[in-house]
Amino acid sequence: MAMKRKHKRLTFVGIGLCLLGIASALVLTAFEDSIVFFHSPTDVAEGKVQPDRRVRLGGLVADGSVKKQAGAITAFVITDGANTVPVTYKGILPDLFREGQGVVTEGRLVAGTFRADEVLAKHDENYMPPEVAEALKKTGQWKGGGPAPAKPGAAK
Amino acid sequence: MEGRRPCPGQAGGRQVSAELGHFALALALCVASVQATLPLIGAYRNNPSWMAAGQPAAIMQFLLVALAFGCLTHLYVTSDFSVLNVASNSHTDKPLLYKISGVWGNHEGSMLLWVLILAVFGSAVALFGRNLPPSLKARVLGVQALIAIGFYLFILFTSNPFERLFPVPVNGRDLNPLLQDPGLAFHPPMLYLGYVGFSMAFSFAIAALIEGRVDAAWARWVRPWTLAAWSFLTAGIGLGSWWAYYELGWGGWWYWDPVENASFIPWLAGTALLHSATVVEKRDTLKGWTILLAIITFSMSLLGTFLVRSGVLTSVHAFATDPTRGVFILVLLIIVIGGSLALYAWRGPQLISTGLFQPISREGALLFNNLVMATAAAVVLLGTLYPLLLDAMGGGKISVGPPFFNAVFIPIMLPMIAIMALGPLLNWKRSDWRAAVQRLWPAFLAALIAAVAAWSWVADGPFLGIVGLALAAWLGVGTLVELAERVRLGREPLAQSLSRLRRQPRASWGMTLGHIGLAVAIVGMTGAGTWVKESIQVMAPGDTVTVAGYEFRFDGAKPVNGPNYAATRGHFTVTKNGKVVVLLDPEKRVYNVSGQPTTEAGIHATLLGDLYAVIGDADATTGKPGAFVTRIYFNPLVAWMWVGILIMVAGSAVSLTDRRHRIGAPAKRPAAEAVQGAD
Numbered sequence: 001m002a003m004k005r006k007h008k009r010l011t012f013v014g015i016g017l018c019l020l021g022i023a024s025a026l027v028l029t030a031f032e033d034s035i036v037f038f039h040s041p042t043d044v045a046e047g048k049v050q051p052d053r054r055v056r057l058g059g060l061v062a063d064g065s066v067k068k069q070a071g072a073i074t075a076f077v078i079t080d081g082a083n084t085v086p087v088t089y090k091g092i093l094p095d096l097f098r099e100g101q102g103v104v105t106e107g108r109l110v111a112g113t114f115r116a117d118e119v120l121a122k123h124d125e126n127y128m129p130p131e132v133a134e135a136l137k138k139t140g141q142w143k144g145g146g147p148a149p150a151k152p153g154a155a156k
Numbered sequence: 157m158e159g160r161r162p163c164p165g166q167a168g169g170r171q172v173s174a175e176l177g178h179f180a181l182a183l184a185l186c187v188a189s190v191q192a193t194l195p196l197i198g199a200y201r202n203n204p205s206w207m208a209a210g211q212p213a214a215i216m217q218f219l220l221v222a223l224a225f226g227c228l229t230h231l232y233v234t235s236d237f238s239v240l241n242v243a244s245n246s247h248t249d250k251p252l253l254y255k256i257s258g259v260w261g262n263h264e265g266s267m268l269l270w271v272l273i274l275a276v277f278g279s280a281v282a283l284f285g286r287n288l289p290p291s292l293k294a295r296v297l298g299v300q301a302l303i304a305i306g307f308y309l310f311i312l313f314t315s316n317p318f319e320r321l322f323p324v325p326v327n328g329r330d331l332n333p334l335l336q337d338p339g340l341a342f343h344p345p346m347l348y349l350g351y352v353g354f355s356m357a358f359s360f361a362i363a364a365l366i367e368g369r370v371d372a373a374w375a376r377w378v379r380p381w382t383l384a385a386w387s388f389l390t391a392g393i394g395l396g397s398w399w400a401y402y403e404l405g406w407g408g409w410w411y412w413d414p415v416e417n418a419s420f421i422p423w424l425a426g427t428a429l430l431h432s433a434t435v436v437e438k439r440d441t442l443k444g445w446t447i448l449l450a451i452i453t454f455s456m457s458l459l460g461t462f463l464v465r466s467g468v469l470t471s472v473h474a475f476a477t478d479p480t481r482g483v484f485i486l487v488l489l490i491i492v493i494g495g496s497l498a499l500y501a502w503r504g505p506q507l508i509s510t511g512l513f514q515p516i517s518r519e520g521a522l523l524f525n526n527l528v529m530a531t532a533a534a535v536v537l538l539g540t541l542y543p544l545l546l547d548a549m550g551g552g553k554i555s556v557g558p559p560f561f562n563a564v565f566i567p568i569m570l571p572m573i574a575i576m577a578l579g580p581l582l583n584w585k586r587s588d589w590r591a592a593v594q595r596l597w598p599a600f601l602a603a604l605i606a607a608v609a610a611w612s613w614v615a616d617g618p619f620l621g622i623v624g625l626a627l628a629a630w631l632g633v634g635t636l637v638e639l640a641e642r643v644r645l646g647r648e649p650l651a652q653s654l655s656r657l658r659r660q661p662r663a664s665w666g667m668t669l670g671h672i673g674l675a676v677a678i679v680g681m682t683g684a685g686t687w688v689k690e691s692i693q694v695m696a697p698g699d700t701v702t703v704a705g706y707e708f709r710f711d712g713a714k715p716v717n718g719p720n721y722a723a724t725r726g727h728f729t730v731t732k733n734g735k736v737v738v739l740l741d742p743e744k745r746v747y748n749v750s751g752q753p754t755t756e757a758g759i760h761a762t763l764l765g766d767l768y769a770v771i772g773d774a775d776a777t778t779g780k781p782g783a784f785v786t787r788i789y790f791n792p793l794v795a796w797m798w799v800g801i802l803i804m805v806a807g808s809a810v811s812l813t814d815r816r817h818r819i820g821a822p823a824k825r826p827a828a829e830a831v832q833g834a835d
Contacts, residue, residue: 011513011515011520011523012445012523012527015523015524015527016527019527019528019531019568020531022567022568023531023534023535023564023568026535026563026564026567026568027535027538027539027564029563030559030560030563030564031560033559033563034556034557034559034560034563035554035555035556035560036554036555036556036557037552037553037554038552038553038554038555056553056555068773068775068776068777069777070694070777070778071693071694072692072693072694072772072775072785090692091692091772091785091787092405092692092755092770092772092773092785092786092787093772093773095744095752095753095754095755096752096753106555134553
């Protein structure tokens with residue numbers, strides 16, 4: 001039984017709808033579990049951050065706060081001017097990590113300390129992550145003009 | 157490099173490359189305007205001489221853009237810092253390769269590269285499209301010119317690479333050190349050859365919509381362009397992830413970063429287009445869908461270009477602070493995507509497909525491939541744009557990272573790879589799937605063996621790793637089974653099979669290589685994605701650490717100097733069972749001009765896995781002198797991925813040399829092959 005145009009379209013639409021259904025289901029479940037929200041130290045101080053959820057924490061690396069600990073662990077403090085959060089990270093910090101610079105970390109809040117398993121600072125040294133710029137603006141710590149845009153093509 | 161420092165105001169000693177390039181670009185805009193109007197009107201009125209105007213215009217346009225690009229390259233090579241673009245992105249100490257690659261290592265220059273490639277493709281149609289019908293050729297060139305006009309206006313009004321700078325700085329600000337790398341020097345041109353190559357499929361689609369006719373001949377004309385674009389894009393993505401792997405120093409090769417997704421979405425759509433064009437060619441059906449795919453693929457290429465180049469990814473608010481570029485881009489996207497979709501809605505229903513359609517058939521399998529690829533592209537697009545949209549609407553800052561994409565993308569692709577081994581074994585028109593499945597018994601066997609082997613090798617690893625290796629074996633062996641069937645191996649004397657093998661059309665070799673390449677790449681993705689071993693520690697000279705059975709001994713680090721950077725170079729001796737395997741020398745570089753550090757991983761690649769070492773900061777916590785933080789990886793099978801990508805690119809190159817593609821006319825083929833034929 002050869003399929004006429006109408007049938008063809010029906011198969012086409014049918015398979016398409018099935019796939020879209022599966023995809024939507026996957027997207028919705030994945031969104032639930034894997035979306036990572038950005039928070040500032042002030043959000044942490046106000047208790048807006050669930051302790052065991054994976055989040056991003058951003059701000060400035062406080063001056064004089066970077067301390068090397070045994071076992072390749074680095075401890076530092078992220079500040080947004082109003083509040084601070086102590087952070088630990090095991091591993092090699094990105095090339096552009098520096099005191100006084102903007103940083104975004106990803107990890108979990110454990111007993112008041114943020115245990116980062118990722119530190120993102122992959123643009124050039126004048127770059128301020130936009131989330132950090134905004135967090136600083138909220139606390140009145142931002143002194144620049146707009147968010148300093150990265151050099152075009154900086155990331156890749 | 158001339159010693160003189162050109163100075164604005166001193167007309168005598170001043171280089172005029174910048175003005176010449178700017179002028180050539182403006183002239184190219186004028187020529188493109190002619191090319192966009194005369195041929196289209198000529199084709200509408202059936203006026204042969206007006207239609208013929210497109211050809212010289214396209215060649216002229218290419219010469220002018222090439223001149224502009226040559227001027228900018230000259231400015232870079234001679235380090236003319238009176239030009240803002242050169243001063244911002246170059247430096248006299250930079251090696252020549254990076255002076256040249258600096259031309260496209262920035263927004264303005266990359267846009268110029270974009271139009272250059274567009275002009276290359278346009279003049280290629282003008283020169284080699286001799287057997288295209290005059291009206292189709294005129295319309296294709298007209299649409300190409302319309303796209304070019306949009307980009308010329310964008311460059312001339314918002315992103316002029318020839319802008320002068322006063323006062324002239326003594327030296328430039330240098331190119332971002334991360335971009336000073338051979339892998340990344342050629343990554344953007346490859347990517348753009350892919351993006352812009354899809355503009356050909358787009359122009360052919362729009363021309364076909366205007367003509368109201370899509371047939372097998374049309375599909376044959378579109379296919380080589382799509383294939384060329386696809387292979388460049390594949391190579392570009394491969395090069396980009398290879399660069400990320402050895403330059404960023406985190407041992408990974410794909411991060412589902414928006415910048416990566418921006419190139420991956422057109423790849424998914426382009427892969428679907430490549431397969432659906434085959435159905436149009438062979439079965440005269442799926443016409444409307446193929447046209448739509450051509451429009452979508454190029455739209456996604458445009459979106460990809462702009463996502464990366466407009467700065468919208470770094471900050472939605474960069475749009476607000478410098479609205480000219482952003483608004484221009486949005487308007488251009490709306491005109492191109494909206495206009496072509498409107499044309500599609502208006503003219504698309506006139507495309508009548510004559511072919512009958514059975515779900516269990518080659519075309520049915522290709523349709524399944526198309527729907528899966530389109531769904532996957534949509535999902536990746538959603539994950540990429542959702543954080544931007546949410547942020548633009550003030551919904552808060554979120555990031556959608558690898559966990560999301562892995563959870564959604566992988567389950568969507570698994571069934572497609574399962575069907576992929578089966579599809580080529582099905583006949584066109586109608587087929588018996590039981591017979592095809594029975595012929596795949598060696599693939600079943602191979603998948604089983606691979607699964608058992610993977611399970612015994614790493615029993616504690618994630619289940620997905622076993623599934624991945626089994627599917628790769630299934631696809632690889634399944635593709636070979638199909639090749640064996642095609643040459644009737646075992647059913648006819650061996651000599652006859654071999655002579656059949658030699659007479660296989662190159663296009664079908666392309667399919668076989670493409671599918672095998674994917675199977676090989678899946679082995680690499682599975683290995684590196686699921687079984688990677690990582691170890692971070694502080695190491696003093698003489699310390700050892702064992703990763704995946706390899707013993708890494710740290711032999712200390714020394715300072716070394718490069719042409720425009722200073723580096724700390726660490727030394728590792730890697731041994732296995734007491735025998736020295738390799739010496740690794742990872743570096744941490746600090747570039748002189750920008751002060752920016754970069755990481756150069758020390759990598760030893762083998763087919764079983766890569767040994768990968770990175771050196772970090774000096775560490776004083778242990779009190780031992782000369783201690784550094786080090787990071788060691790064992791990346792199992794990762795080399796298979798690069799090899800697989802190379803096989804895929806080679807497959808499309810082989811297919812491109814097929815006589816049918818080159819001549820653009822139906823080839824005379826034996827009846828037996830006409831049924832089984834190329835993919």
